[in-house]
Amino acid sequence: MHTFVDPLYRAYKLFADHVSMINGEVRLTYAETWSRCCRLAGALTQLGVQSGERVAILAWNSHQYLEVYMAVPASGRVVVPLNTRHAEPELRYALEDAGARILITDREPGALATTVERVIRLPDDYETLLAQAPEADLGVGVTEDSLAGLFYTGGTTGVSKGVMLSHRNLLANTTNWLIAAQQGPEDTYLVMAPLFHAAGSLAVLATVWTGGRQVILPAFDPGATLDVIAAEQVTVTLGVPTMIAAMAEEQLVRPRQVGSLRSLSHGGSPIATEVVRRARAAFPGAELVHAYGTTETAPLATLLRHEEQRIESNVARSCGQAVAGVDVRVFGPNGHAMPPGEIGEVVVRGPNVMQGYWNKPEQTAEVLRNGWYYTGDLGYMNDQGYIFLVDRAKDMIISGGENVYSTEVEEALYQHPAVLEAAVFGVPDEQWGEAVHAVVVPRAGQEVDAATLIAFCHKHIAGYKVPKQVDLRRDPLPKSGPGKVLKRELRAPFWAGHRAQIN
C-alpha cells in the first residue's frame, strides 16, 4: 500500500521547514529535499530514463547519495548502489548484470564509462542537472510491488548477485525498524556505514517517515564520527562491529561529549563480547543493540536490545529475537523447525523478504522455498525465541569430523587483553582434513606470542577447537566495504592448489 513516495511526501507536507539532512556544511530542509528529489526525477526523465530502468551509484556517502537512494525508486526507476571497495571487474559485472543506463559517481569512472550510456559526476554534473531540471511528479505508476533497488551482495561470500528489493520490502523494513528501535521524530540518526550496504541505508526511510534528521558522514572515521555525534547531538546510529570497536577505542582515549547518543546498534557480522564491554564503558548513556539481518531481508530480522545489560546473561551471545513483522525460525535439513537448542539453518519470512535475485531464477529458487528465505546462516533458537548464530554455513570448519564454528574460537581469542583483531578459519590438514587456524593482530604496544594465545584458548574452549597455529600480524585485517573481515583473502593462500577451497 505504501511506496517510497509516502515518507517523502509526508515529511515534505508536515515538516517542510525542519532539517532533513546535515552533510558537512550543507543543511537541507525537507522542503529542499523534496524539491531536489523532484528535480532529480525530472532530470532522469529529460535523460530518457524510463520507469523500471536502472540507475547505479558509486560514491561515498553524501546528501546527494540519499537523494538518489530515495528519488530514483520514488520516480519509478531502480537504484543500484555499488560497493566502493569493489575492484573494476566486480563493478563492471554489477553494471552489466543490472543493465544500468546511468552511473552517478564521485570518482573517475575509467573503463566503467563504457558500460553505461551516461556518467553523472558528483557533485558538479549532478548539481548542474538539478539546477536546470523541472520538478517531476513522484510516484506515478509506482506500486508497492514495483522494484525499488538492486543491491549487489558480495565481499565475503561467493559470486555477486543483485538482490531485488521492492517498495513493499523496504517499507516493511522501515516499519519493522521504527517499531523495534522505537525511533521517533525527536531523533537524529547518523549515517556512518556506507550507504551501498544495508547497514548504511537501514534507517533512511524510517528517519524520513518520522520527520527526524539524518547526519551523513562521507566515510567512517572514528574521530570524525565522535566529533559529529557531539556537534549535531546525534541520538541513534548503527554500524558494523569494527566501527563500534574503533569508536569505543577512540572515545576511551580521547573522550568527546557524546551524551546525546541513546542508541548504538551494530550488525553485519558477529561482535566480540569484549567489544561490547568496551562500548559500554565508552558510551555509558547509550543502549547497545545487536541487529541481525541480510540484504535479502531488507535487512532487519532480529534485534537484541539492551545488550549492555546482558553481557553476563545467557542471551549475551544471541542476536536477539525476531522483530515484530518478521518471522524467523531455524530449520533442519528436511525443512522442519529444529527443537530449541539444536543447530540448523536460519530462515526468514515476511513482507521484507526480497523478490529474488536479478536474472538468477535458479539461485533464487535455492534460497526462496515455500515462502521462506534460507539465509545460509547456521544457528539455534533457545526456548524463548532468541537466535544464536554459530556461523555462516560456509565458514564452518570440519576438523577430524568435529564441527568447529569459527566465531566461537574468535570469541575465545578476543577475551585475551592483548588481542585487537582475530579471524579464524580452516586450512588444509593431512591428518584432520581441516585444521583450525587463527590470524591475530595484537593491540598497539602489547606483546603476545602464539603459544600464549593457544594456551589461553585451551582454558576456554574444547581442545579440538583450539587453533593449531596462530599467525601474528601488525597490519589490520583486510575488510570488505561494510567492514566485514575478508576471511576469503586470509584463507586463499593456504588453499591454493586444493580443490576444497571454501569461499
Add this chain to the structure above:
Amino acid sequence: MHTFVDPLYRAYKLFADHVSMINGEVRLTYAETWSRCCRLAGALTQLGVQSGERVAILAWNSHQYLEVYMAVPASGRVVVPLNTRHAEPELRYALEDAGARILITDREPGALATTVERVIRLPDDYETLLAQAPEADLGVGVTEDSLAGLFYTGGTTGVSKGVMLSHRNLLANTTNWLIAAQQGPEDTYLVMAPLFHAAGSLAVLATVWTGGRQVILPAFDPGATLDVIAAEQVTVTLGVPTMIAAMAEEQLVRPRQVGSLRSLSHGGSPIATEVVRRARAAFPGAELVHAYGTTETAPLATLLRHEEQRIESNVARSCGQAVAGVDVRVFGPNGHAMPPGEIGEVVVRGPNVMQGYWNKPEQTAEVLRNGWYYTGDLGYMNDQGYIFLVDRAKDMIISGGENVYSTEVEEALYQHPAVLEAAVFGVPDEQWGEAVHAVVVPRAGQEVDAATLIAFCHKHIAGYKVPKQVDLRRDPLPKSGPGKVLKRELRAPFWAGHRAQIN
C-alpha cells in the same frame, strides 16, 4: 501480509512466560493466552461456526473479551463487538444485520436470545466450553483481506452501520499506533475505554505484538483507574475526554502514586483546554496525546504529541498531524484539497481505511470515493499539516446565516471555573433559523447563573456565537458508551415537531 495470528504467535513463541493480561485477580501469561485463544477457536469449530461467520460479544471489558476480540478473527471468523449502552432494539438490529450465529455475553440476553443460534454466557458457559475444547490451529485460510470484525457505529450520529475492518486494516492501525506512540515491550497498557469502541481496542494488537502487558478494567471508574495504574505500574493508556477529566479531578483531590504513567492519550471527541490543563497538573509525569480517528479508519488518523507542552501554542486546539502510514487531507465540496486555513471535510487514505459498511453499498459509496474515506468531520489544516477540527458536519449550527461551530462555544464555556460539563447545539428560532443553546453542569459546590455565563462568553467569542440561552443542570450530561455527550438526546425535545431536526 500479516493477520491477527502474527502478533499472537510471536508473543506466544517469544514471551511465553511473560504476563499478557491482568484482569482483577486473574493474571495470564502469553502461553496461557495462546492456549485459551486456540481452545476458543476449537470450541467455535465444535459449535459448527464456519470461516467468515459472525460471533457477537456484548459485555464489560475482561480478559475473555480480549480473547474473543483476537481469537475469533485469528480463526477466520468475524467478531462483532456490541455497544453495552445500546437499548434492546439497537442491539437486535446489529445482531440481525450482522447475521450473528453466536452471542457471547455477560448479561441476561432476554429477547436477544432469539436472534442467534446460541448464547454463551460469560464467564461460566465460556469457561466450560474452553475447558473441554481442543486447541485448534489459528490462521487457517485467513488472509490480510479477510474480514476481521464488524464494528457498529452509532450513538451520536444517525443509523447504526457495521464498519467492515479487515485483518489488513487492523494490522495497519497496529503498526501506525506503535510508530506514532513509540509504545514498546516495556510498556503496560491499561484498557479502560470499552472494548466495543475503537478507543478501547486501539492498542490491543499493538501491545501483543511488542510483548507488553495489558491491564483490563471492566468499566471505567476514576478511582479504580488510578488504583490500578498505581498497583500495576501502568505506563500507557487512552480514554475519551470525559474519562481524562474525571481521572484528573480524582487525582487532584485524592492523589495516587501514578508516576509510572508516561503517556495519557485521549480521543473520540473534542477536549476542552481546561481539561488538558487539569490533566497536566494531575499527571505531571505523563505526556498528553490527542488522538483523532474514526471507527472507519481502524481508528487512528492523527496524533498531537506533547499536548501538555503546547497549551499556549498555536497548535493547542489541533488534533495533530497525520501519523506515518495514514494520509489525511481537507477537501472542499469539489473533492479538491483546500488551501491551508480553509475549512472543508477531513478525508483519510491508507491501508487502515475500512472495506465498507456491511450490506450497505450506497452508504459505502457515499463515504469511500476515489480511495478516500470522507469522515464527515469539518476542519482545516494549517501550513504544517496540523488538523484543526471545527465540528461534526452535522453539529454545525447555522444562525442568521452565520456558521457556528459548537465546540468553539463549548471551549468558551469551559474556560469559566464553575463549568464542569457543557454541550452546545442549535435549537429552532423564528428569527435566526437556529439559535445557539447551551446546557451546562456546574462543578460541585459552585454557584453560577446563566446571565453570568452569557456575559463571560461575550468576552471570548463573537456575539452571534454566544448562547441565547444557558440551561443549568445538576445531573451529568447523557453520554454514549464511549463517553461522547449525546447531544441528540439533549437536542430532541427542542426539535419535536420540527422538520429540521438534526441527528
